[in-house]
Amino acid sequence: MTIHQAIPVTELPPQRMSSVVGVRILSSTTLRLMEMGLVPGAPVRVVRVAPFGGPVELDVMGTRLCVRRRDAADVLVEP
Amino acid sequence: VTASSTTRVLLVGNPNAGKTTLFNRLTGLRAKTANYAGVTVEERSATVTLGGVPLHITDTPGMYSLIPRADDEDVAVQQVLQACAHGRTLVVVVVDGTQLARNLQLVMHLREWDLPMIVAVTMLDIVEQDGDTFHLESLASQLGVPVVDARQLSSTLPAHASGQTRVPPLNPPPMPADVTTSLAPPANAFVQAWKLPTGATPAVRAWLAQAYAVLRPDQRTSLRVPSMQGNVAADVAAQLVQQRSERAQQAAMRSLSTARAPAQMSRSRFLTHVVDGVALHGVLGPCVLLAWMGLLLWALFSWSAPLMDGIDAMVQRLSAAVVALVPATMPLLRSLLADGVFAGVGNVVAFVPQIAMLFFFLGFLEDSGYLARAAFLLDRLMARVGLHGRAFVPLLSGFACAVPAIMSTRSIESKRDRLVTMLVLPWMSCSARLPVYALIIATVFAKVPPVFGVVPMGVVVMIGMYTLSITATLVGGAVLKRTVLRSPSPPLLLELPPYRWPKLSSLFIAVVGRVRTFLIDAGTTILAITIVLWALFQFPRDDVTEQRFDATLAELERHPDSDHKTTELQRVQAERAQARLQHSVAGQVGHAIEPVIAPLGFDWRIGVGLLASFAAREVMVSTLGLVYGLGDDADETSEPLRERLAAERRADGSLLYTPLSGLSLMVFFVLAMQCMSTFAALKRETGGYRWPVLQLLAMTIIAYTASLCVFQLGRALGLS
Numbered sequence: 005m006t007i008h009q010a011i012p013v014t015e016l017p018p019q020r021m022s023s024v025v026g027v028r029i030l031s032s033t034t035l036r037l038m039e040m041g042l043v044p045g046a047p048v049r050v051v052r053v054a055p056f057g058g059p060v061e062l063d064v065m066g067t068r069l070c071v072r073r074r075d076a077a078d079v080l081v082e083p
Numbered sequence: 084v085t086a087s088s089t090t091r092v093l094l095v096g097n098p099n100a101g102k103t104t105l106f107n108r109l110t111g112l113r114a115k116t117a118n119y120a121g122v123t124v125e126e127r128s129a130t131v132t133l134g135g136v137p138l139h140i141t142d143t144p145g146m147y148s149l150i151p152r153a154d155d156e157d158v159a160v161q162q163v164l165q166a167c168a169h170g171r172t173l174v175v176v177v178v179d180g181t182q183l184a185r186n187l188q189l190v191m192h193l194r195e196w197d198l199p200m201i202v203a204v205t206m207l208d209i210v211e212q213d214g215d216t217f218h219l220e221s222l223a224s225q226l227g228v229p230v231v232d233a234r235q236l237s238s239t240l241p242a243h244a245s246g247q248t249r250v251p252p253l254n255p256p257p258m259p260a261d262v263t264t265s266l267a268p269p270a271n272a273f274v275q276a277w278k279l280p281t282g283a284t285p286a287v288r289a290w291l292a293q294a295y296a297v298l299r300p301d302q303r304t305s306l307r308v309p310s311m312q313g314n315v316a317a318d319v320a321a322q323l324v325q326q327r328s329e330r331a332q333q334a335a336m337r338s339l340s341t342a343r344a345p346a347q348m349s350r351s352r353f354l355t356h357v358v359d360g361v362a363l364h365g366v367l368g369p370c371v372l373l374a375w376m377g378l379l380l381w382a383l384f385s386w387s388a389p390l391m392d393g394i395d396a397m398v399q400r401l402s403a404a405v406v407a408l409v410p411a412t413m414p415l416l417r418s419l420l421a422d423g424v425f426a427g428v429g430n431v432v433a434f435v436p437q438i439a440m441l442f443f444f445l446g447f448l449e450d451s452g453y454l455a456r457a458a459f460l461l462d463r464l465m466a467r468v469g470l471h472g473r474a475f476v477p478l479l480s481g482f483a484c485a486v487p488a489i490m491s492t493r494s495i496e497s498k499r500d501r502l503v504t505m506l507v508l509p510w511m512s513c514s515a516r517l518p519v520y521a522l523i524i525a526t527v528f529a530k531v532p533p534v535f536g537v538v539p540m541g542v543v544v545m546i547g548m549y550t551l552s553i554t555a556t557l558v559g560g561a562v563l564k565r566t567v568l569r570s571p572s573p574p575l576l577l578e579l580p581p582y583r584w585p586k587l588s589s590l591f592i593a594v595v596g597r598v599r600t601f602l603i604d605a606g607t608t609i610l611a612i613t614i615v616l617w618a619l620f621q622f623p624r625d626d627v628t629e630q631r632f633d634a635t636l637a638e639l640e641r642h643p644d645s646d647h648k649t650t651e652l653q654r655v656q657a658e659r660a661q662a663r664l665q666h667s668v669a670g671q672v673g674h675a676i677e678p679v680i681a682p683l684g685f686d687w688r689i690g691v692g693l694l695a696s697f698a699a700r701e702v703m704v705s706t707l708g709l710v711y712g713l714g715d716d717a718d719e720t721s722e723p724l725r726e727r728l729a730a731e732r733r734a735d736g737s738l739l740y741t742p743l744s745g746l747s748l749m750v751f752f753v754l755a756m757q758c759m760s761t762f763a764a765l766k767r768e769t770g771g772y773r774w775p776v777l778q779l780l781a782m783t784i785i786a787y788t789a790s791l792c793v794f795q796l797g798r799a800l801g802l803s
Contacts, residue, residue, distance in 0.1 A: 030317035032152060032297035033574045035324060039147045040576060041185045043328040055365040058463035059575055066352060067185050068359075068579035070459045075574045 098145030427613030481511030
């Protein structure tokens with residue numbers, strides 16, 4: 005799996021298990037996401053999406069994270 | 084004050100790791116709260132003696148790594164770096180046993196630094212309930228530092244604090260040679276600036292590289308991180324995070340044994356999953372949130388009322404008892420005590436029930452894990468307005484009272500977003516404004532025909548005032564956020580922690596701490612302003628008038644006791660109060676500002692009422708009672724006051740209180756920052772007079788303009 009075949013985590017259908025490939029760009033926010041567990045190889049799934057374009061809830065190794073869609077889109081996962 | 088023999092203990096850890104609960108358990112009610120210099124982050128610390136060892140324990144804001152992203156994390160990082168420099172400091176890393184792999188990342192980061200530290204594992208009861216086994220010794224051997232059960236920390240902490248043994252730090256991964264070289268001079272400068280005991284270690288270089296990758300330019304300057312090539316730093320930072328994460332996962336795997344299949348959820352996670360199925364559901368979620376908020380408002384409005392009345396009665400009784408000790412020949416001292424000092428004390432303690440309730444409720448929601456869910460549901464809605472997701476609860480509680488609401492904005496991590504929320508909060512129409520609305524509506528709208536023949540005009544006006552209040556708050560927030568307080572919206576990166584039953588003892592300690600802080604910091608300001616206002620309404624006095632009233636009263640006293648005598652005495656007393664008020668500074672100011680407020684439809688008497696309402700909004704009503712010589716115990720339901728107001732005419736013979744001037748007055752009341760307690764609370768929260776003074780000026784100008792428009796446009800349209 006190379007980073008070019010990966011898709012943003014926001015495009016995963018809810019409940020599908022996948023794993024983190026990397027982040028699209030390294031920024032303060034994506035480094036924080038990594039600090040919170042979204043490191044390459046970590047299993048991840050979208051639990052639910054808040055109504056009206058709100059944030060997404062991710063499950064990363066049992067931890068539930070709430071991230072805005074725009075920020076979550078920088079996390080790339082296996083399709 | 085920390086004695087030199089006292090060991091410092093610093094509690095650090097991820098948000099939601101149970102740090103504050105642990106701190107409260109260790110220190111009880113001895114904790115002191117201080118604002119951390121320059122920022123609105125609080126520092127809570129306490130000196131306690133555990134097992135005969137004196138310890139100065141400090142709680143730090145939650146953090147995910149030593150690279151700060153917000154003010155509160157900045158404080159935590161500074162405290163850790165100071166611990167490195169200071170020596171004699173034990174760092175206790177609080178780790179959530181149910182989120183081990185993630186929590187251990189911070190431990191791994193701290194282990195790169197040469198720090199005396201131990202790890203305290205919390206939530207072990209939940210780990211046990213889930214049927215898992217935690218091996219503390221195994222974790223200790225992998226981390227190279229002592230690991231203790233947080234439930235036994237109070238007994239194990241003294242030994243660890245006094246017998247600190249340093250273990251060599253874990254090295255971060257090696258960096259490319261050119262990065263190491265280019266980081267050497269800034270690393271040396273950093274070590275000197277922070278007075279770190281060791282030289283430019285790999286940990287220092289790693290920290291600099293990572294800090295550089297994430298900080299905004301202004302933060303780099305304030306943290307003295309020198310410039311370097313950007314991409315290299317980011318790559319190094321990513322490698323560092325990944326290596327810590329791998330180390331953490333390995334250590335977690337070897338320390339926790341479970342009988343469950345990898346995909347199977349633990350009992351506690353399953354319960355959270357089920358509850359979230361409702362709490363975060365697209366339709367049910369917002370309903371649950373509305374129900375909680377309704378309960379909060381209901382509690383703030385109705386449950387606190389009897390408590391406030393009880394406190395008020397107690398203060399009055401105490402006031403009467405103290406005043407009775409003063410000889411009747413010293414009426415001025417009596418008045419100072421009753422209407423100045425005790426009225427001020429009453430003004431202060433009246434807030435206690437609402438503050439305690441709001442913080443109990445918020446603490447309950449926060450500790451149970453629900454507040455993070457509320458942010459998840461509300462983020463989109465609030466972001467559209469430009470307000471922070473966490474501003475919702477403070478704004479809502481502003482309907483009850485702005486003072487506890489301003490204090491509760493502490494949960495907003497971004498300094499500017501917090502300031503925006505605090506600045507617009509007084510526009511939420513608080514409960515103290517209700518008596519004023521009620522009096523005006525009863526006076527001027529009672530005889531106006533109902534709208535569509537069914538809805539009373541008063542109800543329409545009331546709904547209008549609340550609509551105005553909410554609109555002003557939201558528009559004000561949006562304007563501030565886009566102009567003077569423009570700031571990037573911080574990313575919303577929240578953990579949704581598993582639901583937990585909050586520890587009531589810890590909640591109680593937190594509530595007591597809040598109340599105490601309010602009484603000491605804001606309370607003194609409120610008391611001082613009350614006494615100043617008292618003086619403004621009492622002085623100067625006209626000797627001739629005073630003597631005349633004294634003579635009349637003495638004459639009346641000679642009559643035999645009768646109902647008639649009592650009424651006459653009350654009437655003369657009220658007249659004297661009216662005369663004093665007219666002659667006082669406040670009365671003169673009221674007359675002086677009359678030309679300014681006349682275009683709003685107000686006369687000098689309303690001017691005096693507006694001045695008095697600075698003490699507390701509802702004081703407007705009793706002041707009008709005083710102004711019209713009806714005594715100061717008139718309230719919004721009293722018929723004589725309503726009749727008197729409804730009959731009052733201007734010099735030209737026109738009615739003073741018409742629906743139009745009433746509307747203008749109410750609009751002024753919605754929009755003006757007429758509250759010294761809010762002023763005092765904002766002064767405390769922002770650490771100076773700058774923001775409260777600006778807020779007072781801006782809101783007064785806006786309120787004046789709005790009332791002017793209402794009255795003059797209304798007149799131009801031929802309304803009265």
